[in-house]
Amino acid sequence: MQGAVGFVGLGVMGEPMCRNLARKCGRAVIGFDRVQAPLDRLAADGVQSAADLRALAAQCAVVLLSLPSAEALEVVCAGPEGLLATMRPGQVLVDMSTSPVALTRELAAAFEALNVRYADAPIARTRQAAEDGTLAIMVGADEALFAQLHPLLACMGTEITHCGTVGSGQVVKLLNNMVMMETVVAFSEALAIARRAGVDGALLFDAFTKSSADSFALRHHGMKAVLPDNFPERAFSAIYARKDLDYALALAGDTGVRAEGAKLADRLLAATIERGDGDRYWPVVSRVIDQAR
Incomplete structure (x- = not known):
């Protein structure tokens, strides 16, 4: 070519x-x-x-x-x-x-x-x-x-x-993002629970890296964004993340899968946008999960 x-x-x-x-x-x-x-x-x-x-x-x-x-x-x-x-x-x-x-x-x-x-x-x-x-x-x-x-x-x-x-690349990409967003929701929930139970968040995530909860999402989105509460603009925003998740949910509907975990992540991203954080790096969804922050 x-x-x-x-x-x-x-x-x-x-x-x-x-x-x-x-x-x-x-x-x-x-x-x-x-x-x-x-x-x-x-x-x-x-x-x-x-x-x-x-x-x-x-x-x-x-x-x-x-x-x-x-x-x-x-x-x-x-x-x-x-x-x-x-x-x-x-x-x-x-x-x-x-x-x-x-x-x-x-x-x-x-x-x-x-x-x-x-x-x-x-x-x-x-x-x-x-x-x-x-x-x-x-x-x-x-x-x-x-x-x-x-x-x-x-x-x-x-x-x-x-x-x-044609179309298969989009299927794989959308499902990749869906799984990643659901995973960050899980890490954010774990972090909020640990802190309120008296366990240091950095210790928690470090322990995860040495156990079965380890993942790319943990090491990058969890440890570099969620843990330090660092969500810059001019990155992949909550608005764009929700757009991708909505495409994945449309695909789930077309295939007859209920995708309840993805629906939860979608609701949390919607709340993130509503509170004014839509332009921030999308793991800012953790702020909605831990409303005390």
């Missing part, structure tokens, strides 16, 4: 992903975002700017998307000046956003009717991982397209999993 690579959506995760792509892929990279500032910063790495989606699509063999919501994805793809109206047969579109499974499969069918190949490749891990190029990427695509995309994805991630056909 030769030709320029387009990158649409240069936000918290998209900007460092695009930077790594430009530094490593050996191909021209053309970016587009409604905000000019990230394009100005990326120019130092050789990223060219497109005036609009039409101009970007005209120059690129493959277009990558990193968008904040299903609504943004629909506008970029199906809006009046969107990619459905501008991409050509033989081009490839890769959605690296976290998107609803049903919408992913609908858009894939619409693009494939135009002979534009479509893959979903949502990402996991932190902004630091995006900067370091060590993201986990979960891909839904046929075998041939996955093989073609792998070198590009490897510029941004170190753990690239082929999950199955």
Whole structure:
């Protein structure tokens, strides 16, 4: 797969992903975002700017998307000046956003009717991982397209999993986030109980790292955010976390699973947003669990 690579959506995760792509892929990279500032910063790495989606699509063999919501994805793809109206047969579109499974499969069918190949490749891990190029990427695509995309994805991630056909990447990503959020709720509950029972929280979490409660969520979200009550803005916010969880709950409904644990996490995230912490790093949900803080 030769030709320029387009990158649409240069936000918290998209900007460092695009930077790594430009530094490593050996191909021209053309970016587009409604905000000019990230394009100005990326120019130092050789990223060219497109005036609009039409101009970007005209120059690129493959277009990558990193968008904040299903609504943004629909506008970029199906809006009046969107990619459905501008991409050509033989081009490839890769959605690296976290998107609803049903919408992913609908858009894939619409693009494939135009002979534009479509893959979903949502990402996991932190902004630091995006900067370091060590993201986990979960891909839904046929075998041939996955093989073609792998070198590009490897510029941004170190753990690239082929999950199955289109939509499968979103299934795996949404369930990953669902489990992570439920786990952080459990750690937050344990921490609140321990403190009120006279046990130091740092001791509790350290003991967990040496026992069966150990996990990535504990060591990163629990020990680096929940324990020190450190929830910065410009990170993966409670608003975005609830958006992903709502997509997972929609998938649960479609498959007939009640997902009661996920529903609890959703209610707690809703309360977090209502109390004014929606823009903070999402483990701030622990403040709702321990109302005394």
